[in-house]
Amino acid sequence: MGLSADFFERLNRWQAVVNEGLARFVPKLSGQASRLTEAMHYSLMAGGKRLRPILVFAGAEAVGGDPEKLLPVACAIECIHTYSLIHDDLPAMDNDDFRRGKPTCHKAFDEATAILAGDALLTHAFRLLAHEELEKTFPPERLFRLWRLISEAAGLYGMVAGQMADLLAEGKPVSPEELYFIHHHKTAALIRASVLAGAILAGAEARKEKNLSDYGWKIGHAFQIVDDILDLVGDEKTLGKPVGSDLAKKKATYPALFGLEGAYEKARHLLTEALESLSSFGSEADFLRDIAYYVLERKL
C-alpha cells in the first residue's frame, strides 16, 4: 500500500500546527538569556518530522478527543525529543556535527550552550505539561497520570537509560535482548508515551488505552529499526547527515545483528502487529494506521 496524498497533506497540516505551537509556547528572551533561547529555537526549528507531537494528536483523535486541546502536551514532547537530540550529538556522546543538513547545536553555538539549551528544553517541557490551559481543560487525575507517564518515559525508566545502554554497547558484542532493551528505552518509550498521552487526556477506556499503548510500542521499535537501516542505506542528502556513522561507531543495531533483510523483516512484522493492535478501532484510527506505514516507508 502506498500512502495517499491526503495523508501527507494531513501530516503537513499538523506539522504546521506544531511549529506554531512551539513558536507560541517556547519564549524568546532578550538580554542575558537571549543566547539560551536562541539555541533552543535553533534546534527546535531544525526541520524535525514532528512525529511524536502528531502522535499525541492522533492518539486523542482515535478515542474521540479534541487534538487542538493537546497542543501544550504535543509541544512539551517535541521539546523533550529535541533536548535528547542536542545532548546525544555532543562530543562526549555521539559527537555528530550535522543533523537534518544543519550544524548540530554545539557546532552552531558551543558545547556549554548546547548542554544548557538541552537542559532548558527538558525543564520547559514540564512547564508546558503544567500549562494553565491544560489545568482548565482536563480533570487533574488525568494530568497526574500524564506527568508520571512522560517523566518515566523520558528519564531513568526510559529514554535516558536507553541512551546510556546505547553508549555502553558501542564496540561490544550485543545480544538480541540487549539490543531490544536499547531500542525499547531509547526510542520506543517516548513514542509510545506520545500516543498514550493523547489517549489518557482524551479519557480513553482502559481497553483502548491498552491497544494504543501496544501500538505505540510496536511503531516505536519499528521506527528505530528503520532509523538503523537508513543510517546504512539511506540517502545522505535526504537525511541531512552522513550515512554509515553507526557502523563507524560500532553501534548496536538491528542490521548489524540480523542483516539488512532481517532488519526489514522485523520492521514489517512490527507494522503488522501495530495494525493488529488497532483492530477494534474504526476509521477514527485511520491516521494512526497511516502513520504506522509512514514509519516504515519514510526515507528521512
Place this chain on the structure above:
Amino acid sequence: MGLSADFFERLNRWQAVVNEGLARFVPKLSGQASRLTEAMHYSLMAGGKRLRPILVFAGAEAVGGDPEKLLPVACAIECIHTYSLIHDDLPAMDNDDFRRGKPTCHKAFDEATAILAGDALLTHAFRLLAHEELEKTFPPERLFRLWRLISEAAGLYGMVAGQMADLLAEGKPVSPEELYFIHHHKTAALIRASVLAGAILAGAEARKEKNLSDYGWKIGHAFQIVDDILDLVGDEKTLGKPVGSDLAKKKATYPALFGLEGAYEKARHLLTEALESLSSFGSEADFLRDIAYYVLERKL
C-alpha cells in the same frame, strides 16, 4: 548571634531525613541502566548540605504545615540541585575536578555518563513532583502551582538562564545589574522556590506566601555572595575544592565587583532584609531565621 547546638542538631536531623528520602525515592537499577543510577547516587550522596530540601520543610512549618508530607518535593528539589552541579562541573562548563572533596561526576565516571546522570536526575525530579503520595495528600490546584513554580525556577526563567549568563560573563567587565541577574537566576530562584514550595503546599495565605517568597529571594542572594566569598577566602579542606577558582576563571562575583568587605556588607544587609520579611511570624519561623544566619556564617 551564634547559632545554637539545637539548630545544628535540627539541621542534622533533617539532613538525615533527606538522605533517607533520596535512598527511597531515587531507584538503583540493575543491568544495562545500573551505571546511570550509580552515577546519580554518587553525586546525590556526595555530602551536600541539603539546604534547599530543608527549606521546603521549614517553609511548610512556618505556616503550620506538616514537613514530613513534603518529602518527595524536598527530594525532587535536591535532585534538581544535584543535576545542576553535575552539568556545571563538566569540562565544557566550569571544568571542575573536585567538589566536596570528591572527584566530580565526570571524573569519577566519564563525561557522557555525567551528562546523562544530570538529565536523569532532572527528569526524575518531575516524576517525584507527580508522586502518588502527593496526589493523595494535597489539593490538585496546589500541585499545579508547585509544578509551575519549580519548572520556572529551574529552567529558562531561572537557573539555566543564570548559568548561561554566568558563562557569558566570564572574563568580561560586568555591571552590578548584570551580576544581580546572574545571582538571581543561577542561585536565588531555586532557593526561593524551595521555601515557597513548602508554603504553597501547606496552604499559606497570600500575605505569608509573599513574605516567604521575599525571604527566599534574600537568602538566595546572600547564599551566592557567601559562596563567592568562600571561593576567595574559604578553607580548601572544609570546602573540599580549591579556592580561588572564580578568580582564575575571571568569574563575575560580588567580591570582584565590590571588594571583600563590600560583599560581606551586602550579605549582612540581605540577612537583615530576610529577617524583616519574617517580622509578622512568631516562633514557627525561628528555624527559617536560624537558617538565614547559617547561610551567612557557614564555612562550607
